[in-house]
Amino acid sequence: MPEFAVSEEKNRWLRQKMAELGVREEDLEESFVRSSGNGGQHVNKTSSCVQLKHKPTGIAATCMRERSQSVNRFLARRELLERIEAASGVITPEMKRVEKLRKQKDRRRRRASVQPTQPAPDK
16 A cells, blocks of 8 residues: 555554455555646646545545645545445444534524514514
């Protein structure tokens, strides 16, 4: 497995997570395209956006968050592993956090639309 421009601890975590889920590097189809958005001339000249596809499941992930292709390769793999985990029915702490935030927003939205407005005072 390639080493990415992140800490050794993160590289080790990625290897462990891929082994845990049974995802092999040979199962991944990786392509690089030019990013869009912020980053100026640098992103217009380099192919730093990473598109990753897991061949056995057909699950795909795209990452163009950073200017560095190596960091985007790591982030795309991390996102792909999260999606594979979600598809297998395993609930991760990150999924719990996102679900909790979604419920809070729904509650606030309902509360805001239900509250009656006070009538204007008579003159």
